[in-house]
Amino acid sequence: MKKYNNPVGVSRFTGLLLxxxxxxxxxxxxxxxxxxxxxxxxxxxxxxxxxxxxxxxNYRKMLTDRSFLKAVGVTxxxxxxxxxxxxxxxxxxxxxxxxxxxxxxxxxxVFYIPSILGSNLAVVIMWQYLFTRDGLVNQFLGILGLxxxxxxxxxxxxxxxxxxxxxxxxxxxxxxxxxxxxxxxxEYYEAARVDGCGSIRxxxxxxxxxxxxxxxxxxxxxxxxxxxxFNAPYMITGGSPMKSTYTIGMLIYDEMFxxxxxxxxNAVSWILFVLTAAxxxxxxxxxxxRSDLL
Amino acid sequence: MKKTLTYAVxxxxxxxMIYPLLWLLGASFKSNQEIYSSVWFFPENFDFSxxxxxxxxxxxxxxxxxxxxxxxxIIPKTIFxxxxxxxxxxxxxxxxxxxxxxxxxLLMVGMFMPAIVTVMPMYIFWSRVGFTDSxxxxxVPSLFACEGMFIFILIQFFRGIPKEIDEASxxxxxxxxxxxxxxxxxxxxxxxxxxxxxxxxxxxNDFLNPLIFINSTEKYTLSLALRTSVDSTGQGYxxxxxxxxxxxxxxxxxxxxxxxxxxxxxxxxxxxS
Numbered sequence: 001m002k003k004y005n006n007p008v009g010v011s012r013f014t015g016l017l018l019x020x021x022x023x024x025x026x027x028x029x030x031x032x033x034x035x036x037x038x039x040x041x042x043x044x045x046x047x048x049x050x051x052x053x054x055x056x057x058n059y060r061k062m063l064t065d066r067s068f069l070k071a072v073g074v075t076x077x078x079x080x081x082x083x084x085x086x087x088x089x090x091x092x093x094x095x096x097x098x099x100x101x102x103x104x105x106x107x108x109x110v111f112y113i114p115s116i117l118g119s120n121l122a123v124v125i126m127w128q129y130l131f132t133r134d135g136l137v138n139q140f141l142g143i144l145g146l147x148x149x150x151x152x153x154x155x156x157x158x159x160x161x162x163x164x165x166x167x168x169x170x171x172x173x174x175x176x177x178x179x180x181x182x183x184x185x186x187e188y189y190e191a192a193r194v195d196g197c198g199s200i201r202x203x204x205x206x207x208x209x210x211x212x213x214x215x216x217x218x219x220x221x222x223x224x225x226x227x228x229x230f231n232a233p234y235m236i237t238g239g240s241p242m243k244s245t246y247t248i249g250m251l252i253y254d255e256m257f258x259x260x261x262x263x264x265x266n267a268v269s270w271i272l273f274v275l276t277a278a279x280x281x282x283x284x285x286x287x288x289x290r291s292d293l294l
Numbered sequence: 295m296k297k298t299l300t301y302a303v304x305x306x307x308x309x310x311m312i313y314p315l316l317w318l319l320g321a322s323f324k325s326n327q328e329i330y331s332s333v334w335f336f337p338e339n340f341d342f343s344x345x346x347x348x349x350x351x352x353x354x355x356x357x358x359x360x361x362x363x364x365x366x367x368i369i370p371k372t373i374f375x376x377x378x379x380x381x382x383x384x385x386x387x388x389x390x391x392x393x394x395x396x397x398x399x400l401l402m403v404g405m406f407m408p409a410i411v412t413v414m415p416m417y418i419f420w421s422r423v424g425f426t427d428s429x430x431x432x433x434v435p436s437l438f439a440c441e442g443m444f445i446f447i448l449i450q451f452f453r454g455i456p457k458e459i460d461e462a463s464x465x466x467x468x469x470x471x472x473x474x475x476x477x478x479x480x481x482x483x484x485x486x487x488x489x490x491x492x493x494x495x496x497x498x499n500d501f502l503n504p505l506i507f508i509n510s511t512e513k514y515t516l517s518l519a520l521r522t523s524v525d526s527t528g529q530g531y532x533x534x535x536x537x538x539x540x541x542x543x544x545x546x547x548x549x550x551x552x553x554x555x556x557x558x559x560x561x562x563x564x565x566x567s
Contacts, residue, residue, distance in 0.1 A: 015388075018384055022397065024380075025404075029435060096304055111307065116551050118499050120544060121543070126315075136326065136333060168314070213303065228318060230410050256417070262414070270411075273412070280402065
C-alpha cells in the first residue's frame with residue numbers, strides 16, 4: 001500500500017475531506033459540462049421540448065455550416081493578430097519597468113489599471129465611443145494629419161477595435177513577465193556588460209532564453225482568452241460588418257439563445273472545450289519543465 | 295540620457311493607459327457636440343445634472359437598485375469563495391491523499407477553462423433544477439471552490455509558512471481545523487485579501503453569466519443595466535447619460551483597486567513568482 005506523507009494521527013482521508021468542495025465542484029463545473037455538452041450536442045433541442053437524438057448530425061453540420069466556418073476563421077485570425085502583439089507589448093512594458101528608477105511603482109500601477117477594469121462593461125462601452133466616426137481616436141488621427149478611419153464600416157478595421165481594447169489591458173500579462181525578468185540574477189548582465197554586450201544584445205541572448213517558458217505560458221493563456229472572446233464583439237460591434245467580428249463565442253450564444261438551437265450550440269461548445277483542453281495539456285507538458293506548479 | 299529616454303517612453307505609455315479613462319470622466323460632463331469636437335478631456339463647464347439623470351437610468355430602476363443587486367451577488371459569493379478556497383488550498387498544501395495529482399490537474403484545467411465553453415451546459419443544468427432568473431447560478435458555484443486562481447494563490451501562501459508551525463500547534467493539542475483557523479489563517483491574511491479583491495473585481499466585470507442567467511430587469515446587475523441602457527437609447531443621442539452611467543459603474547472597482555493597490559500589486563507579483 002502507498003505511504004501517505006501526513007503528520008502523525010492524520011489519515012489520508014483528511015486531505016480528501018478538505019478538498020471535497022473542490023471535488024464536488026469539479027464534477028459539477030468541469031466534468032458535467034463536458035459530458036452534458038457532448039450529449040446535448042447529439043440531439044436536436046430547442047430549450048423547451050424534449051431533446052431528439054440525431055447522432056453526430058450537429059458535428060457533421062459544423063463542417064459545412066458557413067457561419068460556423070466563418071466564425072472559426074474570424075476567431076483564428078483575431079487570435080493570430082492579437083496574441084503576438086500582446087506578448088510583444090507586455091514584454092516590452094515589463095522590460096521598461098524592470099529597471100530600478102525613481103517613481104517606477106507609479107508607472108507599474110498605471111500600466112496595471114486597465115487590466116483590472118478588464119472586461120468591465122463600462123470600459124467596453126467607453127471603447128465603443130472612442131472609435132466612432134468623430135470619436136477620440138479619429139480626432140487624434142486628424143491632429144496627426146491622417147485621414148479618419150471608418151472603424152465600424154470597414155471589415156478590415158473593425159477587428160482592430162477589439163484587438164486594441166485587449167492590448168490596452170496588457171497589465172496582468174506584463175506582471176507575469178516582470179516577475180520572471182526580475183528573477184534573473186543581475187550577475188549575468190554584469191558579466192555580459194564586461195564582455196562588451198549592449199542592452200539589446202543582452203535582451204536577446206540572456207533575458208529571452210531565460211524567460212522562454214514564461215513567454216510560452218503567456219502565449220497559451222492569451223490564446224485561450226482570445227478563443228473565447230465574447231464581451232467585446234457582443235457589445236461593441238455585434239459581429240458586424242459582414243460578420244467580420246463574429247467570433248465562435250458569439251456563435252455559441254446566438255445559436256443557444258437567439259435561434260434556440262441548444263443542440264448545435266452545445267456541440268460547438270464541446271469542440272471549443274476539447275480544443276482548449278488540448279491547449280492546456282500542452283501547457284502542462286511545457287510547464288512541468290519550468291517549476292513544480294505551472 | 296538613457297534614463298530620460300526611459301522616462302519619456304514610460305510616460306507616453308502611461309498617457310495611453312490613463313487618457314481614455316480621463317476622457318470618459320470628462321466626457322460625462324460635456325455636451326454631445328463638445329464630445330465630438332475636442333480631444334482635450336477637460337470639459338468647458340461642469341454640468342452635474344447629467345449624473346442625476348444617469349442615476350435614474352431608463353430601465354425603470356435607479357442605479358442604486360442595481361448596486362444593491364450587484365452587492366447581493368458579491369457579498370455571499372465572497373464569503374463562499376473565501377471559505378471554500380481556504381479549505382481546499384489547505385488540503386492541497388498540507389496533506390497527502392489519494393489521487394492528489396489528478397485533482398491538482400483538474401484544478402488547473404478548471405482555472406483556464408473559459409466560461410463560454412461551460413456556460414451552455416450549465417444553463418441547461420440550472421434551468422432543469424429551476425434556478426434561472428435567480429442569483430443561485432451566480433453565487434452557489436463559489437461554495438465549490440470554483441475559482442482555481444484563488445486556490446492557487448492561497449496554496450502559494452501556505453507553502454511560504456514553515457510546516458513546523460503546524461507541528462507545534464498539533465503538539466499543543468490543536469486539531470486539523472483549529473490549526474487552520476487559529477494559526478494559519480492569520481498568516482495568510484494578505485492572500486485572503488487578494489481573493490476578496492479579485493472576487494470583487496471579477497464579479498463587477500462579469501457580463502456573460504448575468505446575461506445568460508438573469509431575465510427580469512429588476513434583478514439585473516450593473517453591467518446588464520448598462521447594456522440595456524445602451525440598447526434602448528442607441529448611438530447618437532444621450533451619450534452623456536450613458537457615459538455618466540459608465541463612470542458610476544466603474545467607481546466601485548476603481549475604489550477597491552485604489553484601497554488595495556499597494557498590497558495587490560505586491561501579491562500579484564509575489565504570487566506568480
